[in-house]
Amino acid sequence: MSGKIEVYGDSISGNCYKIQLTCAQLGIEHVWRELDLMQGAARTDEFRAMNPNGKVPLLKLADGRYLPESNAIIYYLADGSALFSGDRYARANILSWMFFEQYSHEPYIATARFIVRYLGNPPGEQANLESKRPGGYKALKVMNNHLANNDFFANDSYSIADTALYAYTHVAEEGGFDLGKYTNIKTWFRRVESQAGFIPMKA
Ligand SMILES: N[C@@H](CCC(=O)N[C@@H](CS)C(=O)NCC(=O)O)C(=O)O
Structure with a gap:
């Protein structure tokens, strides 16, 4: 385990870009794991074992838990910051x-x-x-x-x-x-x- 969060994504995807942008704006260190969707990389048994829905982005927490869905991921990353604040x-x-x-x-x-x-x-x-x-x-x-x-x-x-x-x-x-x-x-x-x-x- 790297001790850092990991993000599985394909840089052609806007859903994946949301994560890259949020990490950049909040200075969140992460390991980016680039998958080639056009080659079916999110449809393999190995990837579906991590996200049964077979889609990126997928966040892997440092403790090994997974979180799919781009907007859930940026919420997780931004919760408590100026990017997700107010009453x-x-x-x-x-x-x-x-x-x-x-x-x-x-x-x-x-x-x-x-x-x-x-x-x-x-x-x-x-x-x-x-x-x-x-x-x-x-x-x-x-x-x-x-x-x-x-x-x-x-x-x-x-x-x-x-x-x-x-x-x-x-x-x-x-x-x-x-x-x-x-x-x-x-x-x-x-x-x-x-x-x-x-x-x-x-x-
Ligand atoms: N609601 C999901 C949508 C994720 C999604 O559609 N991901 C596409 C890329 S943008 C994907 O992984 N497709 C895999 C495939 O088609 O094999 C999210 O916001 O994360």
């Missing part, structure tokens, strides 16, 4: 945007990017890709409207709600979403990128 309502408000990201945003915006950038936009996926557009644009509209009156997603300060939403929104155009009219979102990108400890996505 009971304020903390729940951060979680609320993180659940929004997982249910109303990521299934459209992240998966479209995967089809276009990593599967090479094959003709057989066109109907599937187009089915992502209404949900993705609805999420972008919700975000853009919120940002008309708020600098950040929760409680007027940068938190892991912003981390979770930045991860795939800033690369939404790679999945064919046009961010042209979402000017508040683009201004928020620059605000996130100017936070202490920010690192860009490696993919």
Whole structure:
């Protein structure tokens, strides 16, 4: 055992980037274990023994316990820090945007990017890709409207709600979403990128 936390991830994944960004911003030392998803590295028996759901990111604590799910992992890492703070309502408000990201945003915006950038936009996926557009644009509209009156997603300060939403929104155009009219979102990108400890996505 290294004594450090370990993170299993693939750097092409926005869900995995959330962990890299949170660790960088909080100065959390960790061992990064890069897996090649395109080679099926998360579908092996060995990996499924660690996460039966066969997905990254996966956190391994220094005591050997595992924690899957990107937003649960960044919550675990940020709990007690300035990135997850405030009273009971304020903390729940951060979680609320993180659940929004997982249910109303990521299934459209992240998966479209995967089809276009990593599967090479094959003709057989066109109907599937187009089915992502209404949900993705609805999420972008919700975000853009919120940002008309708020600098950040929760409680007027940068938190892991912003981390979770930045991860795939800033690369939404790679999945064919046009961010042209979402000017508040683009201004928020620059605000996130100017936070202490920010690192860009490696993919
Ligand atoms: N809800 C999960 C989603 C994780 C997920 O979909 N991971 C993808 C990469 S972004 C994956 O591991 N796919 C494995 C595979 O397709 O073999 C989270 O937020 O961590």
